[in-house]
Amino acid sequence: MFDDLNPQQAAAVDHQGSPLLIVAGAGTGKTRTLAARVARILADGADPSRILLLTFTRRAAAEMVARAKARAAEESNGRRHGDVVAGTFHAVANRLLRHYSAAAGLSANFTVLDAADSKDLFGMVRTAEGMGERGKRFPRAETVAGIYSRLVNSQAHLSDVLDVDYPWCADHAEDLKTIFNSYTAHKRSNSVLDFDDLLLFWRGITASAVGEHLRNDFDHILIDEYQDTNPIQNDIIRGMCRPDTDLCAVGDDAQAIYGFRSATVANMWAFTEHFPGAEVVTLEQNYRSTSPILAFANRVLSDGLPSDDRPFVKTLWGNKPEGTRPTLATCWDERAQSELVADSILDARERGMDLRDQAVLFRAGHHSEGLELELHRRDIPYVKYGGLKYLETAHVKDLMSLLRILDNPDDALAWHRVLKSMEGVGPATSRRLEAELGIADETSDALNHLLDGLGRFPSPAKTQADELRAALSDCREIQAPAEQIDRLLGFCELTFPNNYDNPLPRLADLGQLGATASAYSNRSRFLAEVTLDPPGKTSDLAQEPYLDDDWLTLSTIHSAKGMEWRNVYLLHAADGNLPSDMALGDAEGLAEELRLTYVALTRAKDELTVSFPMRFHVNRFATDDRHVYAQLSRFIEVGRDLCNEVTTGTNEQSPLSAPNQTINLTHEVDNMLAGLWD
DNA sequence: AGTAAAAGGTTTTTT
DNA sequence: ACCTTTTACT
Numbered sequence: 001m002f003d004d005l006n007p008q009q010a011a012a013v014d015h016q017g018s019p020l021l022i023v024a025g026a027g028t029g030k031t032r033t034l035a036a037r038v039a040r041i042l043a044d045g046a047d048p049s050r051i052l053l054l055t056f057t058r059r060a061a062a063e064m065v066a067r068a069k070a071r072a073a074e075e076s077n078g079r080r081h082g083d084v085v086a087g088t089f090h091a092v093a094n095r096l097l098r099h100y101s102a103a104a105g106l107s108a109n110f111t112v113l114d115a116a117d118s119k120d121l122f123g124m125v126r127t128a129e130g131m132g133e134r135g136k137r138f139p140r141a142e143t144v145a146g147i148y149s150r151l152v153n154s155q156a157h158l159s160d161v162l163d164v165d166y167p168w169c170a171d172h173a174e175d176l177k178t179i180f181n182s183y184t185a186h187k188r189s190n191s192v193l194d195f196d197d198l199l200l201f202w203r204g205i206t207a208s209a210v211g212e213h214l215r216n217d218f219d220h221i222l223i224d225e226y227q228d229t230n231p232i233q234n235d236i237i238r239g240m241c242r243p244d245t246d247l248c249a250v251g252d253d254a255q256a257i258y259g260f261r262s263a264t265v266a267n268m269w270a271f272t273e274h275f276p277g278a279e280v281v282t283l284e285q286n287y288r289s290t291s292p293i294l295a296f297a298n299r300v301l302s303d304g305l306p307s308d309d310r311p312f313v314k315t316l317w318g319n320k321p322e323g324t325r326p327t328l329a330t331c332w333d334e335r336a337q338s339e340l341v342a343d344s345i346l347d348a349r350e351r352g353m354d355l356r357d358q359a360v361l362f363r364a365g366h367h368s369e370g371l372e373l374e375l376h377r378r379d380i381p382y383v384k385y386g387g388l389k390y391l392e393t394a395h396v397k398d399l400m401s402l403l404r405i406l407d408n409p410d411d412a413l414a415w416h417r418v419l420k421s422m423e424g425v426g427p428a429t430s431r432r433l434e435a436e437l438g439i440a441d442e443t444s445d446a447l448n449h450l451l452d453g454l455g456r457f458p459s460p461a462k463t464q465a466d467e468l469r470a471a472l473s474d475c476r477e478i479q480a481p482a483e484q485i486d487r488l489l490g491f492c493e494l495t496f497p498n499n500y501d502n503p504l505p506r507l508a509d510l511g512q513l514g515a516t517a518s519a520y521s522n523r524s525r526f527l528a529e530v531t532l533d534p535p536g537k538t539s540d541l542a543q544e545p546y547l548d549d550d551w552l553t554l555s556t557i558h559s560a561k562g563m564e565w566r567n568v569y570l571l572h573a574a575d576g577n578l579p580s581d582m583a584l585g586d587a588e589g590l591a592e593e594l595r596l597t598y599v600a601l602t603r604a605k606d607e608l609t610v611s612f613p614m615r616f617h618v619n620r621f622a623t624d625d626r627h628v629y630a631q632l633s634r635f636i637e638v639g640r641d642l643c644n645e646v647t648t649g650t651n652e653q654s655p656l657s658a659p660n661q662t663i664n665l666t667h668e669v670d671n672m673l674a675g676l677w678d
Numbered sequence: 679a680g681t682a683a684a685a686g687g688t689t690t691t692t693t
Numbered sequence: 694a695c696c697t698t699t700t701a702c703t
Contacts, residue, residue, distance in 0.1 A: 056693085090693050115692075123696090137687080140696060168689085195693055260691060364690050366694095426681045458681095532693075558691050582689055596691080621688065621694070 009033045012248075012281045013040050019247040019275035021226070021268070025314040026297070026602035027288025027564065030250055031060070034222060035067035037248060038084065041220050042072040052218040052240070053086040056225040058533040060562055061086040064224075085218070089233055091532045093198035096205070096214070103210045104201050107191040109524060111408045114531045116392040118194040119145045121413050125182045127427055129175075139169045139176075148180060152196040153230050153262035189440045190412045199232045206239025215242050225561070226251030227265045228258040234267045238274060247275060253312050254301055255599050257558060259592045269311050286316040288564055290323025293608050296642045297601040303638040304594040326601075328636065328643035329611035333627075336649025337613045338374040341569050344609060345380065345552060348567050355381070357566040359553040361600045363580060366620055367572045368554050375552070382552040385559040391534040395496065395506040396513060400527070402488045406475055407523055409447040410440045418468070421495045424460035433457070447472065464494045481526045482518035485510070557600045568604035573597075574612040574630035597635045610636055610643070 005013060009029055012022045013036045024030040034053075041051060055061040065086050085092065094112060101108040113121065123141035139147075147169065151161050158177065162170045169176070187194065193201065205214055221240060223229070226249040229237070241247055253265045272278045286294055294316055331337035345358055362368055368384065375382050390396060398421055404414035412434060419430040433455050438444035449455070451473050457465040471491045475484045489510060496503035520526035553565065572578060579593035601608065615627045632640075 088693060137697075140688080142696085143689090166689095198693090258692075261693080366690090424681070428680055556691065577690095580690055583691095592691095619688085 005029075005033070005036060006283075006285055008281055008283050008285075009036070012283070013037045015248075015279055015281065016246070019241075019271075019278040020249070021271045021278055021280045022248065022250040022283065023280060023312045023314065024250055024252055024283040025286065025316045026252065026255060026599070027286040028283035028316070029285075029287055030224075030252075030283065031064060031562070032067070033283065034224060034248075034250055035064045036071060038064065038068035038222065039071035041246070042068065046220060049083040049085060050218055051084045051220040052092070052222070053084055054089055054092060054221070054223045055086065056088065056228065056561065058087055058091060060224060061088070088532070089202075089229075089236070090195055090198050091529075093202040094528055094532055097193075097198065097201055100205055100210065100214065103208070104205055106193070106201065107408075107410075109191065109408050111190075111192045111404055111411050111414075112198065112528050112531050113187075113192050113194040113413070114391065114534070115145070115195065116397065117192075117413060117531075120397075120417070121186060121192075121194075122148070122179065122183060124413060124416055125179055125186060128431070129178055129182055139166075139172060143169065144176065144179060147176065148183070149196055150260075150262065152200070153232060155231060186412065186440075189410070191408055191410050192413065199236065203232055203236050203239060206236060211239060215240060215245070218245065220246045221248070223247075223249045224251075226271075227253050227256040227268050228261075228263040229267050230258075230262040230264065231267075234274075241275070252314075254305070254314070255561070255595055255602075257561070257592060257596050257599060259588065280312075282312065282314060284314050284316055286318045288605050289318060289602065290320045290606055291318050292323050292325040292642065293601070293604050293606075294318045296326050296608070296639045297598060299639040299642060300601060300635055301594070301598045304635055305591060323606060324644070326604075326608040326610060326639075326643045328632075328640060328645045329609060330632070330645065330647045331611055331613045332649030333615045334370040334613045334617075335374075337571065337611050338371045340611060340646075340648045341371060341571070341609070342374045342378055342380065344569070345567075346378070348607070353567055355550045355552040358568070359555060359560065359563075359565040359603065360569045360571060361555055361557050361560050361603065362571040363557060363578045363596070365556055367577065371554070371571065380552060381549065382554050385553065385555040390512070391530065393506075393509075395492070395500065395510065398495070398499075399485065399488060399492060399510055399513060402472070402491065403481065403484065403523060403527060405447065406472065406484065407527055409445055412439050415439050415446065421499055422457070422461040422464045422468075423495075423498050424458040429458060464491070467491050467494050479521070480518070481520050481523040482514050484523065485514045485517055557596050560603055561599060564603050564605055566605045567607040568600070568609070570597075570600045570608075570610045572612055572616075573610045573633040573636050574614075574616075575633050576628075576630055577612075578633045578635070594635050597633070 006029075009032070012020065012033050022030070022033065024033070038051060038053065042048060053061060053064060055064065065084050068084070085095070087095070097104060097106060097110070098108060101110070119141045122144045126138070126141060126144065143166070147158075147161060147166055150165060151158055154161070158173060162173060187197065205211060218240065221237070223237060228251075237247070237249075249268070249271060251268045253268055256263065256265045272280065289297070298316060329337070329340055331340055341360060345355070348358060349355060360368065360371060372382075372384070391400070397417065401414035401417040404411045405418065408414075415434055415437070416430055419425050419433050420427065425433070436455050437446040437449045439446040451469055455465070468491050471488050474487050478484050478487065489507065492507060492510065496506060500506055516530065517526055520529075555563075575581075578597055579590055583589035583593045601610075612630060612632055615629055617627060
């Protein structure tokens with residue numbers, strides 16, 4: 001059944017009797033090994049529902065379960081397989097908490113806030129608390145949410161977080177405390193949990209009187225990407241294990257890239273202390289990349305992170321000796337870079353490499369903007385991962401809020417958004433209406449109150465209020481979420497014209513949400529799952545006729561983790577972007593940028609192109625033509641001799657290059673103008 | 679009083 | 694390009 005595994009992989013699959021840590025370098029068949037291990041456990045007769053598989057993305061979970069099932073099916077004479085409990089920490093927390101809600105003191109129909117929702121809630125609380133005196137600028141809601149999440153995940157005190165990570169917000173410490181208190185109170189009275197709460201409550205259960213009950217739910221626990229777990233997740237794992245629980249963690253300390261979320265490789269390094277008697281297996285044979293690519297990636301890593309700093313040293317060796325050296329492209333400016341990459345992509349396609357075999361990676365979401373323009377110009381279809389999420393677009397949130405009201409009438413944030421979308425209703429009127437409807441009052445049902453005619457709406461909003469009542473009322477008679485969405489669109493049609501310049505494409509775009517919803521018969525599940533596993537790409541409000549065709553992948557490096565392509569491009573490999581100049585402050589920040597670079601390089605199987613523009617805009621929002629001159633990333637520089645170099649684009653290429661003489665026409669023009677009225 | 683429109687700033691990465 | 698603050702208007 002496992003003939004195709006190498007000896008180390010086979011050892012990792014077969015090991016039993018004590019906890020196991022698999023140290024798996026990039027491309028060493030980690031997914032295959034983990035899936036084979038699950039299959040082996042199933043083949044040994046385990047009940048699938050007693051296996052817990054924690055992964056970093058839901059996609060990874062689905063892929064592993066599918067592989068494990070396929071493998072196990074070969075031997076499992078008709079035994080049932082299918083209900084392995086698999087997903088991200090957050091998705092699993094959501095499921096467990098619905099089950100254990102009573103013990104946790106939560107309402108069973110709690111709503112999950114995604115990052116954008118929680119940002120909005122911070123914004124709402126902030127205005128409610130009347131922060132920001134005249135003249136003083138208060139940190140943006142997003143920043144407040146960032147401080148909060150950092151605080152929770154690192155379990156550090158506010159003053160330390162401000163000192164270390166947000167020094168420019170230190171003046172507002174007192175106001176932040178007020179906001180955090182109020183934020184927490186709102187979440188509790190509204191029966192909503194944010195992402196961090198999901199983990200906190202899960203951990204809370206493991207440490208409580210019902211912890212033993214929860215621990216007895218699973219006999220086998222497998223965790224992927226262990227290097228990217230944070231202290232809370234680490235507590236959860238330890239809290240989920242009985243002495244005899246079969247625990248298996250997989251990770252690569254050279255690929256730890258979530259420090260900003262308080263993840264720490266310390267969890268991995270301390271595995272054998274946390275779980276005495278644990279076995280460690282190391283996978284070093286790389287099946288993914290050609291030797292020239294591997295040599296380059298190894299050089300970049302070992303030069304930047306000396307091996308004394310890495311307890312689990314691995315030198316990857318490959319079995320694909322043939323291959324071209326990586327290309328290092330020095331481009332004049334961003335436009336030249338976009339053209340070079342688009343040219344190469346098309347060229348590779350001519351040579352028989354489908355677009356789906358190719359990917360473009362970059363450090364920050366906006367680094368692909370120039371390339372996206374070029375791709376549009378050439379009609380190259382692509383999907384972008386890691387940018388703005390479909391779910392975070394304003395109009396989608398409008399519709400989701402309506403559904404959330406139906407699902408949880410205490411959800412004041414959803415009410416607030418819906419009410420404010422109506423004409424003549426701003427924050428103050430919305431708050432008055434919320435009070436009149438008794439939202440989040442222990443004893444009353446706001447939805448009933450609205451349908452009973454409570455709530456004095458300002459006169460411009462009369463029609464909209466009537467439609468809101470009618471739509472919500474109708475939805476209570478409808479079961480299917482997709483049909484409810486259909487009915488709620490009527491209300492959107494009335495409000496969108498006030499709120500958006502271009503309402504029609506937005507309305508049309510909501511059809512996609514309806515299509516997603518039609519796969520669900522239960523609204524609560526739809527809402528929770530869609531926030532925990534949002535449809536990845538930016539929909540761009542445009543049609544997507546290509547998607548079952550062939551398309552290119554654009555992705556942030558973070559979102560590319562665990563994936564691989566035959567042909568990979570890394571954009572903007574210039575100092576300041578990679579490493580990001582915001583990470584230059586401390587050694588750990590810099591080390592993380594290096595690992596990020598390493599992750600990017602090791603995604604490539606056959607071909608790798610690293611490019612950087614020498615000249616790019618000073619800042620991202622620049623409206624002028626001010627530029628800055630960049631140098632090749634210090635991380636790439638050390639492997640320069642392992643690359644083939646090309647240079648592209650020159651100053652002269654620009655058809656609008658400025659002449660050297662300086663003249664001044666302003667007087668002439670102004671005098672002419674003045675002549676028109678003097 | 680409170681909403682709508684216009685001006686002014688802006689630290690990546692994600693579940 | 695988006696979010697926050699300021700000002701202008703009902």
